[in-house]
Every structure is written in structure tokens, then in C-alpha cells.
Amino acid sequence: MKYLHDIGEYFIMLKKVFGRMTKTSVLRGLIFKEVDDLIISSLGIVVFISFFIGGVVTIQTALNLNNPLIPKSLIAFTARQSIILEFSPTFISIIMAGKVGSNITSSIGTMRVMEQIDALEVMGINSANYLIFPKIIAMLLYPFVIAISMFMGIIGAYMAGVLGGFVAGEQFLNGLQNDFISFHLVYAFIKTFIFALILATIPSYHGYYMKGGALEVGQASTTAFVWTSVVLIIANYVLTQLLLS
Amino acid sequence: MIDVKNLHKSFGSEEILKGIDTQFYKGKTNLIIGQSGAGKTVFLKCLLGLFTPTEGTIEYNGSAFSGLDVKEQRELRQKMGMVFQGGALFDSMTIEENVMFPLEMFTKQKKTEMMDRVQEVLDRVNLKNVNHKFPSEISGGMQKRVAIARAIVNKPKYLFCDEPNSGLDPKTAILIDNLIQEITQEYDITTVINTHDMNSVLEIGENIVYLKNGNLAWTGSKDDIYKTDDKSLIDFVYSSDLFRKVREVQLKGL
Numbered sequence: 223m224k225y226l227h228d229i230g231e232y233f234i235m236l237k238k239v240f241g242r243m244t245k246t247s248v249l250r251g252l253i254f255k256e257v258d259d260l261i262i263s264s265l266g267i268v269v270f271i272s273f274f275i276g277g278v279v280t281i282q283t284a285l286n287l288n289n290p291l292i293p294k295s296l297i298a299f300t301a302r303q304s305i306i307l308e309f310s311p312t313f314i315s316i317i318m319a320g321k322v323g324s325n326i327t328s329s330i331g332t333m334r335v336m337e338q339i340d341a342l343e344v345m346g347i348n349s350a351n352y353l354i355f356p357k358i359i360a361m362l363l364y365p366f367v368i369a370i371s372m373f374m375g376i377i378g379a380y381m382a383g384v385l386g387g388f389v390a391g392e393q394f395l396n397g398l399q400n401d402f403i404s405f406h407l408v409y410a411f412i413k414t415f416i417f418a419l420i421l422a423t424i425p426s427y428h429g430y431y432m433k434g435g436a437l438e439v440g441q442a443s444t445t446a447f448v449w450t451s452v453v454l455i456i457a458n459y460v461l462t463q464l465l466l467s
Numbered sequence: 468m469i470d471v472k473n474l475h476k477s478f479g480s481e482e483i484l485k486g487i488d489t490q491f492y493k494g495k496t497n498l499i500i501g502q503s504g505a506g507k508t509v510f511l512k513c514l515l516g517l518f519t520p521t522e523g524t525i526e527y528n529g530s531a532f533s534g535l536d537v538k539e540q541r542e543l544r545q546k547m548g549m550v551f552q553g554g555a556l557f558d559s560m561t562i563e564e565n566v567m568f569p570l571e572m573f574t575k576q577k578k579t580e581m582m583d584r585v586q587e588v589l590d591r592v593n594l595k596n597v598n599h600k601f602p603s604e605i606s607g608g609m610q611k612r613v614a615i616a617r618a619i620v621n622k623p624k625y626l627f628c629d630e631p632n633s634g635l636d637p638k639t640a641i642l643i644d645n646l647i648q649e650i651t652q653e654y655d656i657t658t659v660i661n662t663h664d665m666n667s668v669l670e671i672g673e674n675i676v677y678l679k680n681g682n683l684a685w686t687g688s689k690d691d692i693y694k695t696d697d698k699s700l701i702d703f704v705y706s707s708d709l710f711r712k713v714r715e716v717q718l719k720g721l
């Protein structure tokens with residue numbers, strides 16, 4: 223019953239988020255701030271992780287391709303498919319559930335504990351719109367983060383593959399272009415868009431409706447990370463089934 | 468004036484407020500007092516419109532909150548200022564931005580006009596050279612003053628304060644009490660203060676509402692409180708030896 227209550231409360235919150243809008247001039251400033259907090263500040267970690275994971279995927283693929291009949295270009299093909307289809311959209315989103323999600327839950331949760339959300343409501347402000355709507359809009363830029371992740375992953379793969387001596391540069395570039403299906407990119411970005419909404423709203427829900435004090439803010443952040451990850455994994459399965467089967 | 472009629476509030480099967488009838492007057496400091504768990508905070512949140520009463524009405528200058536449409540409720544809320552127990556200042560904003568916030572949200576004033584008004588209210592609450600500081604960089608007493616400045620910046624008709632002097636030293640607490648009383652008279656607003664500080668009760672209690680177990684147990688002024696023979700109120704207000712002696716001296720003088 224509690225799960226049903228929580229799901230219902232989540233959709234009520236979403237209705238409130240898209241209810242009465244905050245003054246446009248104020249909203250604009252809030253959106254820029256959220257873009258900085260959620261998107262720009264995530265770029266460093268995304269670039270770092272993507273580069274090295276791209277390299278690791280390449281090395282592991284290369285080490286498992288011992289058969290001389292299998293062309294070396296398959297290393298690049300495998301790295302590309304892994305990065306575009308799963309690693310960048312899904313794996314990075316789960317990392318972002320920890321980084322961005324806990325940031326959202328703790329910032330909104332702290333405002334709840336410190337009665338700042340009550341202060342907004344007393345002033346006649348739609349607190350859900352003021353706090354959550356700018357985060358959702360900022361997260362619409364999340365596909366750009368994933369595009370950068372894909373690019374850096376492939377750069378990492380190239381560096382590890384070519385500089386590590388596993389595959390020649392020309393073979394790698396051939397493999398990278400072999401059997402390229404553009405719909406795979408469309409699929410990856412559709413996933414990313416849905417994941418962005420999940421990343422913005424589930425942690426917001428856990429912060430917005432939290433009760434208690436400082437300890438509960440920490441617990442809410444952990445719960446938000448777990449549930450965001452669970453929903454991401456389920457959404458990933460459903461979208462893959464729908465779009466690729 | 469705020470007129471409360473037969474106010475009930477329940478959470479599930481638990482009834483917190485059990486039919487309160489009272490008035491809060493314009494230009495006066497109205498105090499809600501009572502022991503912890505008496506229903507003071509729930510009562511205040513009902514007055515603020517944060518909780519919907521289970522039964523009964525709250526009228527603001529003759530208009531029942533529940534009878535207003537969403538737009539009218541929002542307009543009424545913009546006439547309310549609130550000083551929260553912890554200040555509820557926005558951590559990521561400077562003092563100046565905190566105080567300017569209601570003006571930015573609800574007025575079409577130019578930046579210079581807003582800045583002038585912010586400076587005016589910061590001067591009124593005796594805060595100097597803090598405009599560009601963050602809430603974490605100033606003392607608890609100063610935070611309360613900023614919260615008062617933010618509450619009055621948009622010229623409200625109703626000012627609500629939830630334990631405005633909790634956590635403050637006695638001297639600062641009296642300064643905050645007196646400041647609220649001065650502002651109430653100066654702006655001619657209806658001020659409702661939720662407190663269990665007996666210094667506040669005896670200092671600024673022009674209209675006191677005493678709650679006990681969710682019921683309205685007594686109303687009167689600070690002068691009436693010396694003469695009351697309500698045993699539970701006497702036990703609550705004069706719980707310390709000091710206050711008992713103060714009462715004895717007052718009664719001898721009356």
C-alpha cells in the first residue's frame with residue numbers, strides 16, 4: 223500500500239510542478255543556476271569516467287578476441303556499440319543518480335527541514351514549481367552530457383586500442399564505421415531524455431516530501447539514489463524492449 | 468482582524484484542535500500560548516492556510532479563507548508575512564536577496580526601488596552592513612531580524628511569528644519582542660505570535676489566547692493574566708518561582 227501511496231504522491235507532485243508558474247524573470251535565473259549545478263558541474267566526472275571506461279571496454283574486448291579469423295576492427299565496433307547503446311545512456315545515468323540525484327534530494331530536503339518550503343508556500347508561491355520545474359528544464363540538456371560521454375568514451379577506446387597496440391588506427395576507424403545503424407543513436411537519445419526526467423523528478427520527490435531532520439535528509443538521499451537506479455534499470459529494459467525488439 | 472469560528476483540525480483519528488472560537492485584533496500583538504502539544508503550531512499553520520481546517524472557518528477582515536478561490540487565496544497570502552522559528556532564510560541568497568525576494572516575486576518595481584525598500588526595512592530592524600552577507604555568516608538574533616525584515620518588506624496586513632525569540636539570549640529576545648510590537652503598531656497590522664516564552668507574554672501580550680489540549684482555555688491581556696484564577700493558566704504561566712514572585716508583586720500593586 224505504501225508503494226501505491228508514494229506513486230500517487232509522486233504524480234500529484236508532478237501535477238503541482240506544472241501548475242501555477244513562477245514569475246518568468248525569476249524562473250530564468252533559477253534555470254541558469256540549475257544548468258550550472260546539475261549539468262555543467264557534472265561534465266568533469268562524466269568526461270573522466272567515460273574516457274577510462276571506453277579504454278577498459280576496448281582492452282577487455284581485445285584480450286578476448288584471440289581468434290585470428292576475427293578482424294581486429296571488431297574491437298572498435300564492440301566498443302562503439304557498448305558505449306552508444308548502454309554505457310553512456312544507462313551507466314552514466316546511474317552515476318548521475320548518485321551525483322545529481324543526491325544533490326537534488328539533499329538541497330530540497332534541507333529546505334523542507336529548515337521550513338524554507340513552508341516560507342515559499344506562505345508567500346503564495348507554488349513551491350513545487352519554484353524548486354522542481356527549473357531542475358526538469360535544466361535536465362533537458364542532459365542528452366548533451368551523454369553525447370559528450372559517447373564522444374569521450376570513443377576517444378578513450380581509440381587511445382587504449384591504438385596506443386596500447388591492440389589494433390591499428392586505420393582498422394579502429396573502419397570498425398567504428400562498420401554496420402553503423404543511425405537508429406541506435408536515436409534509441410540512445412530517447413532513453414537519455416526519459417532518464418533525464420527520472421533523474422530530475424524522483425530525487426525531487428524524495429526531498430520534497432521528506433519528514434524529519436538532518437539525519438533524515440541523508441536517509442532520503444540514499445533512498446532517492448536506490449529508487450532512481452531501480453526505475454532507471456526498469457525503464458531501460460522497457461525502452462529497449464519497445465524500441466529495439 | 469482575524470476571526471476564528473469553531474475551528475477543528477484532525478489528523479486521522481487524532482483531533483488536535485477541538486472547536487476554537489477567538490479573534491486576533493488589528494494593531495495589537497496577539498499571542499497564542501500553551502504547553503508543548505497543545506496545538507499552537509497546528510493552529511498557526513491553519514491561520515496561514517498551510518493546513519485546511521477539518522471544520523470551522525477563519526475569516527480575514529470578513530472573508531473566509533476556505534470561501535476564496537485559488538487566485539484570491541494567493542492574493543491573501545501575499546498580504547501575510549511570516550517569521551519562522553528558525554528564520555527560514557534562503558541559504559544560497561545574501562541577506563539583501565532574502566529580503567528582496569517577496570518584492571521580486573510579487574511586484575513590478577524597478578531594481579532601484581526594490582533596493583531602497585530593502586534598505587528601509589533593514590534600517591527599521593536595526594541591521595547595518597549585512598546586505599552582502601549570507602545567513603550563515605550572521606548571528607541567530609540577526610537572522611530573526613532579517614526574517615522580520617523579509618516578512619514586512621511587502622507591507623503585509625497580517626504578520627505571523629512562530630516562537631520568534633526561541634534560542635536567543637534574554638536581552639536579544641526582549642529586543643525582538645519589542646521590535647515586533649513596534650512594527651505592529653507602526654504598520655497597523657494584525658500580528659499573531661506563537662510562543663511559550665513567559666517574558667514575551669508579560670511584555671507584549673495585548674491579546675493572549677491560551678490553548679490547552681486543543682481547546683481554547685482562556686483569553687485576555689497581560690494585565691488580566693495577573694488577576695486570573697484559572698488554575699491551569701496560573702500553573703503554566705507562573706511555573707517558576709521568579710514569575711510567582713512577579714505575580715505577587717503585581718497583585719499587591721493592583
